[in-house]
Amino acid sequence: MRSNRQQSIRRNGFSNGLGWLLSLLAVLLVFGVTPVFADMGMGGAEQRIAPIGRVHIEGQDFVPVADSVASGAEEPEQIAAPRTSRKDYPNIGVSSRAVVWILAQLHLFFGALVLAVPLFVLVIELVGVMTGDERYDSMAHEFMKISLTGFSITAIFGGSLALALFLLYPDFMGYMMHVFGAQWLVYAGLFFLESFFLYTYYYGWNAMRYGNLKWVHLSLGLLLNGAGMTIMVISNSWATFMMAPSGVNEVGVVVGNIWEVMKGPLWNPINLHRFIANIGFGGAVVGAYAAYKFLSTKDMEKRAHYDWMGYTSNFIAILAFLPLPFAGYWLMAEIYAYSQQMGITAMGGILAWLFIVQAVLIGTILLAGNYYLWAGMSRTEGSKRYKPFIGFIAFVLVVCFLTWVTPHTLILSASEIAQLGGSHHHILGPLGIMPAKNIAVNLMLIVTFLSFQLYRRSDKVATVSWAPIGNALMVAIYVVAIVNIIFLGVYFGYFSNTVYKVGSSVAQVSSTLVVIIAGIVIDSLMFKNAKTLPSHWGRIPDRAQYALFALPIAFTWLMGLMGYVRSSVKTHWHVYTVMKDNSPDNFIPTIGYAGNMITIVTVLFLLFVLFMFWVASLSGTKQAKPETVTEGGVA
Amino acid sequence: MTVFFKTIGFSIGLALVFTLVTQLLPQVEGEAPVETKVDLASLTMDDFVAMGEDLFMNKGTCTLCHKPPPIGRAPDIQSMDMVSTSSERLADERYQGESKDAADYILESMIDPSKFVVAGWGKKGSNDTVSPMPAVDKAPIQLSAMEMDAIIAYLQAKDGNEVTISLPSPEAAAEVVAAAPAAGGVAPAPAATAEEALGKYACSACHAMDSEDPLVGPGLATVGARLSETEIRQSIVDPAAVITEGFPPAMPADFAEKMTVRELEMLVQHLAEKK
Numbered sequence: 001m002r003s004n005r006q007q008s009i010r011r012n013g014f015s016n017g018l019g020w021l022l023s024l025l026a027v028l029l030v031f032g033v034t035p036v037f038a039d040m041g042m043g044g045a046e047q048r049i050a051p052i053g054r055v056h057i058e059g060q061d062f063v064p065v066a067d068s069v070a071s072g073a074e075e076p077e078q079i080a081a082p083r084t085s086r087k088d089y090p091n092i093g094v095s096s097r098a099v100v101w102i103l104a105q106l107h108l109f110f111g112a113l114v115l116a117v118p119l120f121v122l123v124i125e126l127v128g129v130m131t132g133d134e135r136y137d138s139m140a141h142e143f144m145k146i147s148l149t150g151f152s153i154t155a156i157f158g159g160s161l162a163l164a165l166f167l168l169y170p171d172f173m174g175y176m177m178h179v180f181g182a183q184w185l186v187y188a189g190l191f192f193l194e195s196f197f198l199y200t201y202y203y204g205w206n207a208m209r210y211g212n213l214k215w216v217h218l219s220l221g222l223l224l225n226g227a228g229m230t231i232m233v234i235s236n237s238w239a240t241f242m243m244a245p246s247g248v249n250e251v252g253v254v255v256g257n258i259w260e261v262m263k264g265p266l267w268n269p270i271n272l273h274r275f276i277a278n279i280g281f282g283g284a285v286v287g288a289y290a291a292y293k294f295l296s297t298k299d300m301e302k303r304a305h306y307d308w309m310g311y312t313s314n315f316i317a318i319l320a321f322l323p324l325p326f327a328g329y330w331l332m333a334e335i336y337a338y339s340q341q342m343g344i345t346a347m348g349g350i351l352a353w354l355f356i357v358q359a360v361l362i363g364t365i366l367l368a369g370n371y372y373l374w375a376g377m378s379r380t381e382g383s384k385r386y387k388p389f390i391g392f393i394a395f396v397l398v399v400c401f402l403t404w405v406t407p408h409t410l411i412l413s414a415s416e417i418a419q420l421g422g423s424h425h426h427i428l429g430p431l432g433i434m435p436a437k438n439i440a441v442n443l444m445l446i447v448t449f450l451s452f453q454l455y456r457r458s459d460k461v462a463t464v465s466w467a468p469i470g471n472a473l474m475v476a477i478y479v480v481a482i483v484n485i486i487f488l489g490v491y492f493g494y495f496s497n498t499v500y501k502v503g504s505s506v507a508q509v510s511s512t513l514v515v516i517i518a519g520i521v522i523d524s525l526m527f528k529n530a531k532t533l534p535s536h537w538g539r540i541p542d543r544a545q546y547a548l549f550a551l552p553i554a555f556t557w558l559m560g561l562m563g564y565v566r567s568s569v570k571t572h573w574h575v576y577t578v579m580k581d582n583s584p585d586n587f588i589p590t591i592g593y594a595g596n597m598i599t600i601v602t603v604l605f606l607l608f609v610l611f612m613f614w615v616a617s618l619s620g621t622k623q624a625k626p627e628t629v630t631e632g633g634v635a
Numbered sequence: 636m637t638v639f640f641k642t643i644g645f646s647i648g649l650a651l652v653f654t655l656v657t658q659l660l661p662q663v664e665g666e667a668p669v670e671t672k673v674d675l676a677s678l679t680m681d682d683f684v685a686m687g688e689d690l691f692m693n694k695g696t697c698t699l700c701h702k703p704p705p706i707g708r709a710p711d712i713q714s715m716d717m718v719s720t721s722s723e724r725l726a727d728e729r730y731q732g733e734s735k736d737a738a739d740y741i742l743e744s745m746i747d748p749s750k751f752v753v754a755g756w757g758k759k760g761s762n763d764t765v766s767p768m769p770a771v772d773k774a775p776i777q778l779s780a781m782e783m784d785a786i787i788a789y790l791q792a793k794d795g796n797e798v799t800i801s802l803p804s805p806e807a808a809a810e811v812v813a814a815a816p817a818a819g820g821v822a823p824a825p826a827a828t829a830e831e832a833l834g835k836y837a838c839s840a841c842h843a844m845d846s847e848d849p850l851v852g853p854g855l856a857t858v859g860a861r862l863s864e865t866e867i868r869q870s871i872v873d874p875a876a877v878i879t880e881g882f883p884p885a886m887p888a889d890f891a892e893k894m895t896v897r898e899l900e901m902l903v904q905h906l907a908e909k910k
């Protein structure tokens with residue numbers, strides 16, 4: 001009777017809470033979307049874009065905007081992008097770019113972390129509510145606790161970055177201020193909102209732990225994430241405007257409204273890519289915290305807790321990482337569509353070498369993630385069934401990794417060319433181009449998902465009657481997808497022209513996605529009421545924890561590397577095609593220089609993260625009351 | 636404490652491994668394009684062709700796409716005889732331009748690449764009617780007329796064809812010199828002629844000099860017939876005072892600070908004579 005009542009209360013609480021959430025979401029959508037439509041409706045884009053020479057929207061009549069000018073209507077002042085010379089850039093004795101590079105990267109690292117953590121914390125908290133398992137709630141709270149200082153550190157680096165930019169690149173910043181106008185104030189205002197939601201969400205955790213108040217708490221978390229996401233997409237618009245400006249004419253005069261300036265061709269691809277990458281990055285960083293705590297204690301209960309925390313973090317990091325290459329494909333496709341020249345500068349020009357480094361980093365992430373899953377199988381007694389697959393998965397990962405790092409073009413001396421029999425190796429040469437790498441990366445993702453799937457299955461035995469058919473279907477999907485990926489890569493990559501080569505990569509990616517989606521659907525149905533085998537948290541080798549340190553280091557380094565390429569594809573432009581960079585640093589630095597810079601920022605980030613964790617651990621530490629002091633010392 | 640040092644050591648060690656990988660790769664810097672001074676007195680056709688080849692490989696960024704298959708994203712021009720290829724394309728029914736000979740066709744394909752798109756190389760979804768190639772006289776490449784001529788000369792000469800392009804005139808050469816960015820913060824030298832001043836202040840970036848076609852600003856082919864010398868002077872010094880109907884007030888307002896009196900007067904005289 002009591003149990004029924006409790007369930008009824010819980011259900012009512014849930015439905016009330018869900019209503020709360022939906023209402024809030026509706027309000028956010030209405031208030032968020034309405035101004036955009038209102039803005040777009042202000043006279044129509046064609047009226048603002050038309051005055052530039054003969055430009056007008058194809059298929060529509062020429063708009064005689066000149067009338068308003070002739071009639072003496074007051075026109076806003078139109079300012080072109082400044083043309084700077086070397087003397088317009090203050091010299092502070094060290095490379096201005098290096099200063100901005102370090103500050104911007106540290107700001108972005110912490111920004112990514114504090115945007116990601118509340119996102120998966122909200123999901124974990126929700127899982128806790130849905131399952132009634134308080135461990136989830138406690139873990140979510142702990143994740144928030146360890147990242148709390150990160151918000152202040154993000155703001156400190158953000159402020160320092162802004163000051164450095166105004167000092168070192170005054171004309172450029174003046175132009176950006178002019179282009180984005182009042183949007184800067186909206187951006188600043190959002191920090192007040194975010195701080196309000198952050199502190200009420202964190203400090204109100206225990207005050208709003210049960211019943212309807214829990215749904216209020218979840219709503220605060222949702223609003224915190226809403227504010228954070230808005231901050232992210234606004235700041236992304238500055239970066240994408242610099243890469244592919246919109247809403248301005250050829251000389252940089254603003255001809256569109258703020259929405260047209262923000263919504264450049266690369267804005268949404270970057271938004272999606274950063275959103276997914278942030279989650280993976282955040283998961284990896286808190287995973288390192290759990291690994292450190294696991295290694296630091298001998299208490300079996302604590303080890304079990306931190307083992308579970310580490311597993312969850314790795315799960316978040318790898319799950320977010322799997323779709324990341326697809327978001328990357330979209331981003332690169334949009335870059336090519338915007339400017340083939342920019343795309344090739346990144347992928348086939350001077351920057352192409354860094355994709356070898358990217359391969360090393362992603363290979364490290366996948367090997368570490370897989371290794372952690374294999375080591376984690378020792379927790380469950382049912383994992384013996386799947387041990388033979390590990391060798392196969394490891395073999396595929398290593399072969400694909402080596403294929404991925406095979407360079408296409410080598411800088412060789414005449415004698416080396418003679419020794420090699422040409423500028424490309426006759427066997428390994430074909431592995432250097434994109435089709436081979438597309439095959440490799442898709443297979444790596446597929447076998448990583450296989451590792452994950454086997455791990456999830458290792459503590460379960462399916463009880464449904466159709467389990468053999470389900471398994472056969474799953475195997476068939478894997479086989480067909482792998483054959484399809486290899487066939488598409490080989491046939492269209494080596495026996496047709498470039499256009500088909502690029503097109504076939506979409507079909508390869510689709511095959512990988514089909515495996516992942518089919519695997520999740522089949523397993524969730526097949527193991528719905530499965531028999532559960534004993535599982536022992538904390539029973540994992542210590543060396544496996546180092547995989548959880550490798551993940552954040554590789555993630556951080558990878559983010560730094562991608563920041564270098566994203567910024568460098570603009571070549572010698574502050575704002576591509578609109579405002580030239582005439583500073584002493586207007587060249588693309590060598591990959592070695594970039595590597596040094598990235599390691600510097602990675603190590604600095606590591607130190608600041610340790611500081612953040614240390615501060616979090618202080619809150620749980622209480623000094624023992626000193627005993628009475630006597631003349632001779634402590635009594 | 637041991638755990639602390641082990642984890643820090645492992646993390647920094649791994650970061651250094653990644654750094655080492657970057658040190659093993661070829662170290663190449665991507666320099667911003669630098670305008671070179673052309674010594675017209677000693678310029679020969681061979682120098683001009685060599686200049687065209689250098690532009691083709693570097694500043695023009697042509698070889699980013701025009702590479703041999705399977706890595707090229709545009710026809711492999713260097714392995715083709717562009718003079719005979721031009722004749723075939725001019726005769727093609729899909730050709731939409733107005734060129735009559737190879738030199739004109741090559742120039743047209745650089746500044747308006749969609750006039751003829753080679754089958755299979757068009758923008759995705761355009762059915763080979765739109766070229767993905769950027770106009771090389773516009774940002775970000777921004778080749779000058781003389782630089783495009785040099786590339787044409789190179790493309791003609793590389794297969795042993797007769798070079799039909801003339802060596803650059805003194806005015807054009809001066810334009811290139813004047814357009815060179817001031818190195819080390821040194822102010823650019825004053826222009827010696829009106830043509831040089833036009834180049835120095837990049838007037839043609841927004842105004843067509845030889846036609847009335849509107850670009851960002853109105854064409855100036857007959858500006859002397861429309862405006863008096865006083866009005867032209869005012870348009871340069873205070874462009875917002877009177878704005879030509881149909882155009883936004885986009886002209887930079889700082890010419891009064893940048894120009895010397897002599898440059899201003901040369902420009903005013905030059906434009907006033909355009910009738």
